Amino acid sequence: MQKRAYFGLYIVIAVLAILPFVLPNSFYVDLAIRMAINAIIVLGLNLLIGFAGQISLGHAGFLGIGAYASAVLPTHFGWHPVVAMLAGAVATGLLAAIVARPIFKLKGNYLAMATLGLGIIINIALRNEATYTGGPDGMPVPVFELFGISLSSDKDWYWVVAAVLVFSVWASLNLIDSPFGRALRALHGSEVASKVVGVDVVRYKVAIFVMSAVFASLMGSVTAHYVGFVTPNLADFFHSIELMTMVVIGGMASVYGSLIGAVLLTALPQALATFEGWETVVFGVILMVCMIFLPKGLVPTLAAKFGKGE
Amino acid sequence: MLAQFLQFLFSGITVGATYALAALGFTLIYNASNVINFAQGEFIMLGGMLAVFFAQAGLPLPAALFLAILVPAVVGVLIEKLAIEPVKGAETVTLIIITIGASLVIRGLVQVFLGKGTHSLPAFSGDTPIEILGATLMPQSLWVLGVTAVVVVALWYFFNRTLGGKAMLATSFNRTAAELVGINTNGVLFLSFAMSAALGAIGGILITPITLTSYDVGIMLGLKGFVAAVLGGLGNGLGAVVGGLLVGILESMGAGYLSSAYKDAIPFVLILFILFFMPRGLFGARVTDRV
Numbered sequence: 001m002q003k004r005a006y007f008g009l010y011i012v013i014a015v016l017a018i019l020p021f022v023l024p025n026s027f028y029v030d031l032a033i034r035m036a037i038n039a040i041i042v043l044g045l046n047l048l049i050g051f052a053g054q055i056s057l058g059h060a061g062f063l064g065i066g067a068y069a070s071a072v073l074p075t076h077f078g079w080h081p082v083v084a085m086l087a088g089a090v091a092t093g094l095l096a097a098i099v100a101r102p103i104f105k106l107k108g109n110y111l112a113m114a115t116l117g118l119g120i121i122i123n124i125a126l127r128n129e130a131t132y133t134g135g136p137d138g139m140p141v142p143v144f145e146l147f148g149i150s151l152s153s154d155k156d157w158y159w160v161v162a163a164v165l166v167f168s169v170w171a172s173l174n175l176i177d178s179p180f181g182r183a184l185r186a187l188h189g190s191e192v193a194s195k196v197v198g199v200d201v202v203r204y205k206v207a208i209f210v211m212s213a214v215f216a217s218l219m220g221s222v223t224a225h226y227v228g229f230v231t232p233n234l235a236d237f238f239h240s241i242e243l244m245t246m247v248v249i250g251g252m253a254s255v256y257g258s259l260i261g262a263v264l265l266t267a268l269p270q271a272l273a274t275f276e277g278w279e280t281v282v283f284g285v286i287l288m289v290c291m292i293f294l295p296k297g298l299v300p301t302l303a304a305k306f307g308k309g310e
Numbered sequence: 311m312l313a314q315f316l317q318f319l320f321s322g323i324t325v326g327a328t329y330a331l332a333a334l335g336f337t338l339i340y341n342a343s344n345v346i347n348f349a350q351g352e353f354i355m356l357g358g359m360l361a362v363f364f365a366q367a368g369l370p371l372p373a374a375l376f377l378a379i380l381v382p383a384v385v386g387v388l389i390e391k392l393a394i395e396p397v398k399g400a401e402t403v404t405l406i407i408i409t410i411g412a413s414l415v416i417r418g419l420v421q422v423f424l425g426k427g428t429h430s431l432p433a434f435s436g437d438t439p440i441e442i443l444g445a446t447l448m449p450q451s452l453w454v455l456g457v458t459a460v461v462v463v464a465l466w467y468f469f470n471r472t473l474g475g476k477a478m479l480a481t482s483f484n485r486t487a488a489e490l491v492g493i494n495t496n497g498v499l500f501l502s503f504a505m506s507a508a509l510g511a512i513g514g515i516l517i518t519p520i521t522l523t524s525y526d527v528g529i530m531l532g533l534k535g536f537v538a539a540v541l542g543g544l545g546n547g548l549g550a551v552v553g554g555l556l557v558g559i560l561e562s563m564g565a566g567y568l569s570s571a572y573k574d575a576i577p578f579v580l581i582l583f584i585l586f587f588m589p590r591g592l593f594g595a596r597v598t599d600r601v
Contacts, residue, residue, distance in 0.1 A: 049403055053401075055402060055403050055406070057406075099582070102585065102586045103585055103586075110540070110585055112346070112402075112406070113536070113537070113540050113581060113585065114581070114582060114585050116533065116536075116578070117537070117577075117578035117579070117581050117582050118578075118582065120533070120574070120575065120578050121575045121578050121579060121582075124572060124574055124575040125572075125575070128571045128572065237529065237533070241407075241410055244403065244406075244407065245407055245410075247403075248403055248404060248407050252401070252403070277421075277422055278418065278422060279418070280414050280415075280417060280418030280421065281414070281415050281418030281419055281422065282418075283411075283414055283418075284410075284411045284412065284413070284414030284415035284416075284417075284418060285411070285415055286411075287407055287408070287410065287411030287414065288393050288408050288411035288412060288415070291397065291400075291404050291407050291408045291411065292393060292396050292397055292408065295397055295400045295401070295404045
């Protein structure tokens with residue numbers, strides 16, 4: 001398992017290394033960067049949804065906190081971008097922990113409800129506090145710089161994001177094989193049984209939820225600096241659903257599935273642009289068809305078919 | 311003071327009745343299949359938009375309204391047959407995405423065929439407001455409340471006095487046991503989608519003369535209906551009605567007395583507090599988990 005898992009990592013590294021030399025123009029580089037950013041968020045979300053079996057319908061809210069921390073704090077309060085990014089991550093982590101602790105003592109779909117509510121509240125706050133956030137129109141984000149080096153060209157961003165992606169894949173693979181990962185999979189299988197063998201179910205669920213929220217927040221900051229502009233749409237319900245769909249279409253509990261899901265769904269809107277006016281319908285049909293015929297997602301279904309099994 | 315309070319109360323109860331119908335829809339489907347149907351809000355939108363469309367096409371109002379309830383019910387049944395039944399027993403998140411896919415399809419089709427405009431429907435019995443202690447009540451509000459009350463009583467009768475209703479209840483308690491005593495649980499699932507779509511559509515039609523409608527009103531209405539259902543204790547019919555009215559009233563009070571900009575956030579703040587302090591909702595039953 002170990003070796004095969006790392007084999008996939010080498011492929012990811014190889015693809016990322018070759019990609020910038022074969023992409024025809026900056027449009028594709030931009031698309032690749034956005035795919036990679038989504039992939040990193042989805043990796044974190046998959047740990048929560050796929051491995052621990054918990055649903056978050058408000059992850060875009062956490063993304064929004066990170067993005068707006070990186071936009072508002074440097075612009076209005078003169079904070080250094082790195083400090084702002086970390087402050088966003090810490091705030092997100094605290095918020096996630098405060099919300100998660102009471103919720104995770106409950107069973108069933110309540111986390112879905114709580115995260116849904118949290119995401120919508122964050123989005124409404126971003127829209128309304130126009131003095132700081134620019135309201136529904138959004139606001140510009142200052143350029144990211146560290147030790148006097150500023151990140152502005154697409155190529156620079158590509159290498160940074162690619163490096164973070166490789167690190168995230170590696171970290172996810174290791175996490176899943178750690179005692180922590182085994183505990184997560186155990187509680188997905190049966191909460192009562194894992195309690196019986198001594199897994200502190202609530203603590204593990206809170207930990208993975210906070211971790212995936214912080215992932216989302218950090219990548220929100222990266223998105224904000226990369227795009228140079230933030231709008232409340234980053235944090236809306238639909239974006240949460242998009243992120244969740246990437247997890248499920250790629251394959252729950254599959255690290256490489258997360259990557260595939262992120263790549264496909266980031267590319268999809270570009271592909272759908274040709275369906276003038278019918279985008280929403282086609283997107284909805286694709287979601288339903290994928291889920292009906294590939295309920296476990298692309299990668300696990302294909303893996304099972306070709307007898308490789310993760 | 312009193313007049314203002316009453317005014318907020320009236321508008322809260324009126325909107326709350328729509329949330330209650332949506333919450334009942336969530337409850338029906340949840341009980342029959344454990345699916346949280348995120349397309350519920352689209353049935354509300356569909357009811358309102360189709361009523362406008364059929365009325366503008368020249369149909370007499372009763373016929374237009376009947377069709378505006380029938381078509382969403384058919385759509386609900388189609389979703390159940392084509393998308394829910396084939397994946398029975400799939401993970402919750404898979405089912406959630408399927409219903410979200412369905413909601414996108416409905417919203418997208420309405421946008422393509424009926425446009426992005428905002429529409430209204432004439433009030434059923436005039437626009438002369440009724441004055442009560444200085445506050446005004448629109449006759450349409452009485453329609454909303456009256457029809458909701460009739461629907462609730464009819465549902466109560468259905469679940470307590472008819473075989474079909476009892477079969478649905480039995481299925482919600484224990485699917486396997488229900489199948490063992492010969493209940494057609496697929497039929498129950500079919501019926502629950504038809505009924506909850508019709509409920510949503512009724513709510514959408516009734517509220518349209520007051521709040522207007524467009525292709526994208528379904529999301530928020532549906533999510534608030536979901537809040538109402540959870541507030542009342544997911545799966546509890548009475549709870550759904552009380553939850554709906556409560557969400558409507560608190561939202562209206564909050565918008566009036568605290569901040570109208572944060573009106574839409576109020577139900578969600580409410581649900582977070584409920585989950586923290588009364589985790590099973592107001593009327594939720596205690597559940598034990600089996601290994």
